[in-house]
Amino acid sequence: MSNSVNSPLSTDVIGELSWRGLIGQTTDDANLPRLLSEKQRTVYAGFDPTADSLHIGHLMALTILRRFQKAGHRPIAVVGGATGMIGDPSGKSEERNLLSLDALRANIAGMEPQLRRFLDFDCGPNSAVLVNNYDWMSKFSYLEFLRDVGKHLSVNVMLTKDSVRSRLERTDSGLSYTEFSYMLLQAYDFVHLYDEFACEFQVGGSDQWGNITAGIDLARRLRGVQLYGCTCPLLTKSDGTKMGKTESGALWLSPKRTSPYQFYQYWINLDDAEVGRCLRFFTDMAQNEIESTMAEHQSDPGRRVAQRRLAAELTRLVHGDDGLRTAERATDIFFGAEISELDDAQLAGIFADVPSKGLPRDRLAGEGLPIIDALVESGLSKSKGDARRTITQGGAYVNNRRVDGIEKRLTTADLASESTMVLRSGKKNYALLRFDA
RNA sequence: GGGGGGUUUCCCGAGCGGUCAAAGGGGUCAGACUGUAAAUCUGAUGGCAAUGCCUUCGAAGGUUCAAAUCCUUCACCCCCCA
Structure with a gap:
């Protein structure tokens, strides 16, 4: 984040967040605008280390922290080294498995640099702060915790929280004492952050309401x-399903898990119904700019100006200019006409981004490589039967030219560049096969 | 500790001795239509050297010509009573 965040508290954060649709409910609608405009406040959001990367689901809270910082407030990102050991039952339908300490450590190590990308940790008085709640929670003994914290929370109240109640009402799964206690830990985090950093404000997803109010x-x-x-509202699509889900799971921020190309493509493919919301949620575009982009989009939806803009903004934010460039280049090549006459240099940047596999060049010799094997090797088909099906149904392409029979064999004549072949399954699933000597 | 219910293919969920690779739905994949959209329609959906063979119904044994279906033990989950 490059823009100056030292600016005085000129912005009406709450107003900004609400036109963007980022406010679900607040604990004090009447007083928040005043509190947040009279002086710098400290605000926090927690991120439990359930994986070694953040995903789109985390982006909402992170974006909100960012906007608070831009408005002159100080953001704290809390990594849940302690809470992650327990597992938050909020929004979960089933008891979760505990993560090993090693896994937690690795997850935290993966998440930290990502958090640093979105917040400015060196900008004077409102520099962001990154802390790990394990650092203070681990100092408690069980008895101390029960006396100092547990004593002040009423089970009667806890039982009325949605997150707990929904789990108690299920007949096929329960709620362990451990997960039930999660709320206490998060509640205490808030108190601790108040003590240490004068933190007065917590943001989280809508499933965090119970935890926030407990704090x-x-x-x-x-x-x-x-x-x-x-x-903030949950990031759902208009049909109610979770957004940010791909066939392989979540849409991750780590390029190791979701390549910049895949990330970019997700947004390009976004339903018309979601684009406007996402532009408001995630981009820094101003209100009038978003409105004019949407107007342009509506006048000619086929051009997908809104999706293109969204994909570009977000890919740049998450993967930087380089990431965006390769994503766009790959998109241009793949979604153009029939592919031929490329050279390896043109494809170089794309290799890292698109599923690709190297095979010995002699596989192309003689009779050639059966197309079925090629689809399986590339990962586009998960078995030979699957590959057979795809081809029979007319969904397999080599260099964007449809394959007409399962007997097809690939030879050097099918290379798109010196050493590479572009395979495609269906409308938009690509993989590269590279044949090195 | 006692009693009851449960564990089926990616998910939910039928099946309760053969006709079961296992209904139905969801999801997913492919095709048509489009705009790399949505909706809709069609087809596919364990693996393979494929009119057959192999692996699958929590785990291990057993009964039977034959088991996802019956018996035994074990593991895990849920509920109720203590």
């Missing part, structure tokens, strides 16, 4: 102070 209650009892919080 506020605890702070009132323990410290006699009033803290605040707000939730």
Whole structure:
């Protein structure tokens, strides 16, 4: 983040967040705008280390922290080294398996640099802060915790929280004492951050409401102070399903898990119904710019100006200019006409981004490589039967030219460049096969 | 500790001795239509040297010509009583 964040508190953050649709509910609608405009406040969001990378689901909270920082407030990103050991039952339908300590450590190591990308940690008084709740939670003994924290939270109240109730109402799964206790840990985090950083505000997904309010209650009892919080809406598509899901799972921010090309393609393919919301949620574009982009999009939806803009903005934000460039180059090549007359140099940057596989060149010799094997080797088909099906149904392409029979064999004549072949299954699944000597 | 219910192919969920690679739905994949959209329609959906063979119904044994289906033990989950 390059823009100056030292600017005085000129922006109406709450107003900004609400036109962007990032506010679900707040704990104090009436007073928040005033509180956040009278002086710099400290605001936090937590990220549990359930994987070694953040994904799109985390991006909402992260974006909100970013906007707070831009408005002159100080963001704290809390990595849940302690809470991650327990597992948050909120929004989960089943008891989760505990992660090993090693896995947690690795996950935290993966997440930290990503968090650093979105927040400015060196910009004076409102520099972002990154902390790990394991650092303070691990110092508690069980008895201490029960006396100091547990005593102040009422089970009666906890039982009424949605996250707990929904799990108790299920007949096929329960809720362990461990997960039930999660709320206490997060509640205490808030108190601790208040003590250490004068943090008064917590943001989280809508499933975090119960945890946030628990923290506020605890702070009132323990410290006699009033803290605040707000939730953002869940990132769902208009049909109610979770957004950011690909066939291989979540849409990750780590290029190792989701390549810049795949990331870019996800947004290019986004439903018309979602684009406007996503532009508001995730990009830094101003309100009038978003409106004019959407107007342009509606006048000629086929050009997908909105999707293109969204994909570009987000890919740049997450993967930088280089990532965006390769994603766009790959897109140009793949979604153009029949592929031929390329050279390896043109494809070089794309290799890392698109599923690709190297095979010995002699596989092309003689009779050639059966197309069925090629599809399986490339990963486009998960078995030979699957490959057979795809071809029979007319969904297999070599260099963007449809394969007409399962007997097809690939030879050097099918190379698109010196050493590479472009395979495709269906409308938009690509893989490269590279044949080195 | 006692009693009851459960564990089926990616998911949900039928099946309760053969006709079961296992209904139905969802998802997913492919095709048509399009705009790399949505909706809709069609087909496919364990593996393979494929009119057959192999692996699968929590795990291991057993009964039977034959088991996802019956018996035994084990593991895990849920509920109720203590």
